[in-house]
Amino acid sequence: MFYIELGLRHILDIEGYDHMLFLLALTLPLTFRDWKQTLWWVTAFTVGHSLTLALTATELISMNSTWVELGIAVTIFLTGLFHLLRNFSVSNSGRYLSLIFGAVHGMGFGSYYSFIAQDDVFWWAWLPFNVGIELGQILLVVVLLFVYSIFQKIGVSIKTVRILVTGVVLTLSAQMILERIPNELF
Amino acid sequence: MLLLILVCFGICGFSTKVKHEFYVSVTDIYVDAEKGQINGVVKCFPDDWERAMNALLANKVQRYVQLDSTSQDSLHAVYLQKHLNVQVGEQSLKFGYSGTVRGPDEVYLLFEGPMELAPEEYASGWTVNQTLLADIYPTQENIVILHYDGQKYTSSCREGNEYEFNYSF
Numbered sequence: 226m227f228y229i230e231l232g233l234r235h236i237l238d239i240e241g242y243d244h245m246l247f248l249l250a251l252t253l254p255l256t257f258r259d260w261k262q263t264l265w266w267v268t269a270f271t272v273g274h275s276l277t278l279a280l281t282a283t284e285l286i287s288m289n290s291t292w293v294e295l296g297i298a299v300t301i302f303l304t305g306l307f308h309l310l311r312n313f314s315v316s317n318s319g320r321y322l323s324l325i326f327g328a329v330h331g332m333g334f335g336s337y338y339s340f341i342a343q344d345d346v347f348w349w350a351w352l353p354f355n356v357g358i359e360l361g362q363i364l365l366v367v368v369l370l371f372v373y374s375i376f377q378k379i380g381v382s383i384k385t386v387r388i389l390v391t392g393v394v395l396t397l398s399a400q401m402i403l404e405r406i407p408n409e410l411f
Numbered sequence: 412m413l414l415l416i417l418v419c420f421g422i423c424g425f426s427t428k429v430k431h432e433f434y435v436s437v438t439d440i441y442v443d444a445e446k447g448q449i450n451g452v453v454k455c456f457p458d459d460w461e462r463a464m465n466a467l468l469a470n471k472v473q474r475y476v477q478l479d480s481t482s483q484d485s486l487h488a489v490y491l492q493k494h495l496n497v498q499v500g501e502q503s504l505k506f507g508y509s510g511t512v513r514g515p516d517e518v519y520l521l522f523e524g525p526m527e528l529a530p531e532e533y534a535s536g537w538t539v540n541q542t543l544l545a546d547i548y549p550t551q552e553n554i555v556i557l558h559y560d561g562q563k564y565t566s567s568c569r570e571g572n573e574y575e576f577n578y579s580f
Contacts, residue, residue, distance in 0.1 A: 227565045240550050337433045340456075340517070341554055346565075 228350040232357020235334070236365065243297055243401065247330065248365050250304035250394045251323060253387055254313040256377075257370050262315055267362045269320040273327025274334075275355040278352075281335025282342070291407045293332045298401035300326035305394035313387050434459060434548035438541060440497065443556040444530040449504055453520040453543065458546040460518045463490065463547050487511055487520055491573070494543040495522075502528055533559055535579035541568040 236244050251270070255263050280286045304326060342350045376386050413535040436455040441448055464475035464486050475483065488508035497504040506524025513519070526533070541553040552569040559580050 227567070299482075336516075337435065340454075341435060341437055343437070 226353070228342075228353040229357040229360070231351065232354040232359075233361040233364075234357075235354075236358055236361030243301065244330065245365060246394060246397055247301045247304065247326065248362060249369060249390060250301050250308070250398075251319070252366050252369050253305065253308040253390060253394075254311075254315050254319075255366075255370060256383075257374055259315050262319065263366060263370070264363075265320045266323045267319075268359065269323040269365055270327035270330075271355060271359045271362065273324040274331035274358060275351070276326040278334050278338055278355070279351060281332050282339035282341075282347070286332070288332055289407075290333070290391030291405070292335065293329070295405040296329045296376075297333050297396075297405065298328050298398050298405050302395060302398035302402060305391050305398065309391050309395075313384070434544060434551040435554065436543055436551070437554045437556070438495070438543075439558065440539075442526065442530070442533045442560070444526070444560070447526045449524045449526060451506065453495070453522075454517050455520075455544065457513070457518050459544055459547070463544050466538045466547060468502055484508070491520060491522060491543075493544075494541065496540040497529060498536075498538040499533055514572070530560075537578045538575065539566075539568060539578075540575040542574045545570070545574055547555045573578065 239245075247270075248267075251266055255266075277286070281288070304322065307322060338351075338354070339347075342354075344373065373383060373386065377383050421422065422555070436453055436459075438451060438453045440449065440451040461475050464483070467486055467490060468475060475486070478486070491508045495524075497506075504524055505527070506522045509521045509523050511518060511520055537557060539555050540556070541555055543551070543553050545551040545553075549570060552567050553566065554567045557564045557580075563580050564578050566576045566578065566579065568576060
């Protein structure tokens with residue numbers, strides 16, 4: 226139970242809201258009517274995240290954390306841009322995007338996970354931790370879609386809302402990219 | 412498109428310090444009925460620990476890394492005593508700092524103390540208060556694992572529970 230809660234808090238942690246921003250970008254074209262697609266996209270993210278989390282924590286793959294942090298910011302920016310360029314249309318490609326970008330996010334968390342999950346609990350905690358992540362994402366996405374549906378109900382153009390949200394996503398992620406560019410590039 | 416551009420410029424003043432940094436430690440506390448001892452180990456990141464120790468030396472010229480190992484140990488003992496409090500029922504566990512082991516990416520602080528209650532009394536009424544590094548990092552989370560009679564319980568001390576939890580096996 227502790228590790229489920231930890232996974233939940235990992236997603237809902239406002240101190241590091243890059244995860245939230247990614248979900249905001251990911252769900253830009255979705256509505257409650259697309260619940261199947263929504264579930265696919267969110268689950269694909271968790272699968273990608275879980276796999277690279279395990280691979281990084283067990284040191285089977287290793288990447289400089291500076292580049293991973295930059296990669297996370299880039300995935301947020303690209304997700305927002307992808308939906309904007311496709312005029313917020315829903316397609317199956319979203320799940321593949323989600324899987325790949327989830328993998329990038331998972332790498333950012335491997336060292337933390339290997340620190341907290343000691344040898345004897347490593348795999349035993351891995352599943353509940355990722356279940357917590359999935360639950361946290363679903364919760365967040367439901368809230369986002371609920372907010373979109375309220376805007377629709379009160380007659381606000383959903384396209385306008387999406388453009389506004391895309392503006393927020395692109396700007397914040399662009400700032401993140403600039404802040405995270407490694408010093409060795411200069 | 413104009414709307415998008417306006418939003419982008421409008422939000423540019425917003426500062427984004429969102430690097431997903433985590434401040435965490437892991438503490439294991441073992442009830443060793445055979446030896447009649449309580450043993451424990453706190454694991455934390457070396458840079459976090461060094462910062463906490465330097466904060467203790469705020470009014471001194473010397474920095475933590477310049478101290479000899481005896482002086483460092485004294486600091487560790489004081490800090491651990493202040494920030495880790497464990498009670499079983501009404502009884503406070505009296506443990507003392509017993510040494511430091513340094514790994515490549517972590518610092519292990521060891522502590523131990525006598526079992527002053529009968530072994531079965533350690534089955535219930537645990538109160539763990541662990542504020543280690545919380546004075547440095549407000550988002551610090553201290554994971555604590557209690558080991559008793561082959562059983563294990565994991566929880567954490569963090570801002571959300573005022574760095575304290577209760578448990579009975």
